[in-house]
Amino acid sequence: MARDVQITFDCADPAALAAFWADALGYRVQGPPSGFESWDEALEAMGVPPERRNDASAVLDPEGTGPRLFFQRVPEGKRAKNRVHLDVRAAPGLTGDARMAALEAEAERLVSRGATRLGRFEPAPPLDAGHIVLADPEGNEFCLD
Template sequence: MDRRLQIVMDAASPRALGTFWASVLGYVEDPPPPGYDTWEEALIGWGLPRDRWDDAYAIVDPEGVGPRVFFQKVPEPRAGKNRLHLDVGVPGGPDAPGTEKDKDGMRAHAARLVDVGARVVREYDDPAQGFWITMEDPEGNVFDVV
């Protein structure tokens, strides 16, 4: 059985949303297939019309550890609450969730994500569960900075 994990996200613009998430996760664009130097060459080689070039996009962990994230174009916008969301840690953050230092680092990280297109929804500070910040990506998908 193949146990590799790929996360798939529906998107209005896979390339734009994928570029946002690459920035959030520290990922890079999935390399083009063998025989092509760029994705543009591959899409032209496959005969895909230009109006379909934003039908899909993928990003990968440059260290090869995390799962591939694939974005697929869908015609409808997100409706209702996510049934699944991602928890995004702070790069290089301390291992002591709930500390004031951790909260400041999380707020600073959230501010960087706002600069690349995210929106802060709400901060939570729960004595039992700790501190986290709920955010939305540019297409309204909810995720948490933890």
């Protein structure tokens, strides 16, 4: 039986990191529970103190096919290279120079929104079509491929 998957990020600022990934993936920030106009209103009704209202956030695929990304505040910062990372498919169906140009355009867009560029890997056929490595605003590595 196939199972749904949620990808969880430990981070310092769940709301900001959720906004970055929603933009990067074309997702949307998960809305508040039914009956509430905003998360602040919902959390107030739940008795969550103001200093705890950015403890978590999530983003959803608007088409409902991709995994939910969950962001939870933790006290410690990132310490080492990720052992698991996301590959963001930014150039589907493209090859060669057209592929790398599309990846560069997306890399520039994400850098303007807080990502850091870490490296570019040129195509090395037949197994590697080329990719660009970035880090999100909290240093989590991901690839544009």
